[in-house]
Amino acid sequence: AIPLVVAVSTSLAAKSGLLIRDRQAFEKARNLQAIIFDKTGTLTEGRFGVTDVVSLSGEENRTGEDNDRILSLAASLEASSEHPIATGILESAREKGLKIQPVEEFSAIPGKGIQGMVEGKKFFVVSPGYLEEKGITLKNEKIEEIKAQGKTVVFLLEGDKVLGAVALADIIRKESREAISRLKGMGIRCIMLTGDNRYVAAWVARELELDDYFAEVLPHEKAEKVKEVQAQYITGMVGDGVNDAPALAQADVGIAIGAGTDVAIETADIVLVKNDPRDVVYIIGLSRKTYSKMY
Numbered sequence: 001a002i003p004l005v006v007a008v009s010t011s012l013a014a015k016s017g018l019l020i021r022d023r024q025a026f027e028k029a030r031n032l033q034a035i036i037f038d039k040t041g042t043l044t045e046g047r048f049g050v051t052d053v054v055s056l057s058g059e060e061n062r063t064g065e066d067n068d069r070i071l072s073l074a075a076s077l078e079a080s081s082e083h084p085i086a087t088g089i090l091e092s093a094r095e096k097g098l099k100i101q102p103v104e105e106f107s108a109i110p111g112k113g114i115q116g117m118v119e120g121k122k123f124f125v126v127s128p129g130y131l132e133e134k135g136i137t138l139k140n141e142k143i144e145e146i147k148a149q150g151k152t153v154v155f156l157l158e159g160d161k162v163l164g165a166v167a168l169a170d171i172i173r174k175e176s177r178e179a180i181s182r183l184k185g186m187g188i189r190c191i192m193l194t195g196d197n198r199y200v201a202a203w204v205a206r207e208l209e210l211d212d213y214f215a216e217v218l219p220h221e222k223a224e225k226v227k228e229v230q231a232q233y234i235t236g237m238v239g240d241g242v243n244d245a246p247a248l249a250q251a252d253v254g255i256a257i258g259a260g261t262d263v264a265i266e267t268a269d270i271v272l273v274k275n276d277p278r279d280v281v282y283i284i285g286l287s288r289k290t291y292s293k294m295y
């Protein structure tokens with residue numbers, strides 16, 4: 001039988017928009033020493049808007065048309081992706097009334113980008129990390145400046161030739177700041193995990209005064225990072241994406257943002273229906289109160 005106090009807490013949590021799917025995880029929540037947050041869609045809104053388009057084709061005509069072609073091609077490829085970056089690029093292209101062309105042989109490169117054929121040519125929209133991996137170096141002042149502003153940058157390539165870059169900005173959830181400062185006040189170490197570039201990660205980490213962060217982490221490495229932190233601390237993980245599911249499963253307590261993917265929600269021990277990271281503070285407090293009454 002479930003002790004009455006636990007039943008009461010569980011229904012209290014549900015009324016506040018927290019679904020406890022695993023009661024043992026709820027009990028463990030009171031002992032958490034570190035919490036790892038996914039960045040995009042968890043600490044941030046996960047709604048990217050395009051802020052800059054940079055032409056890099058090396059040709060003389062750096063006109064609006066050139067930038068429009070970059071955005072139009074990128075949007076054509078992104079039409080087949082569900083990543084928040086894809087949504088941002090598509091919205092921006094549609095607002096500008098740009099042509100979205102059909103794409104053949106589309107495929108995702110997990111944690112790095114996408115690829116596909118447009119008009120019989122092979123294009124990629126990829127991360128800075130992907131360029132590094134392929135040994136493509138770029139020296140462009142404008143892009144360095146944009147990166148330093150903490151924006152997410154993706155590159156449009158035709159074959160191995162970089163045509164341009166699209167910069168996007170997301171916004172930090174207004175509730176994240178309070179959630180982090182309260183968790184730190186409870187003696188819990190706050191860490192961020194992201195596939196995004198190290199400049200964006202550094203910027204968000206600084207804004208939120210996080211204790212630590214891991215950037216440019218590939219989807220299959222996320223659970224490994226959780227394990228690393230678990231070697232030292234009893235660790236919770238908060239995430240929303242398909243990529244986050246193995247990390248949520250690995251953590252001592254896996255918490256999914258309610259607006260996240262079905263995979264993340266099904267894997268999590270606890271679901272934050274209101275998408276509010278402050279509810280992580282609430283659940284730990286409730287767990288502490290509930291179980292201190294019992295032992």
Ligand code: ADP
Pocket residue numbers: 038039040078081082083085086110111112113114125126127128152153154193194195196197217218219241243
């Ligand atoms: P996150 O940890 O922020 O959820 P992901 O692992 O989903 O990050 O993606 C990591 C990086 O891979 C992105 O910041 C981006 O550079 C690149 N990427 C992933 N999907 C796409 C896409 N559809 N279009 C362009 N770039 C992408």
Ligand code: MG
Pocket residue numbers: 038039040041042239240241
């Ligand atoms: Mg995410």
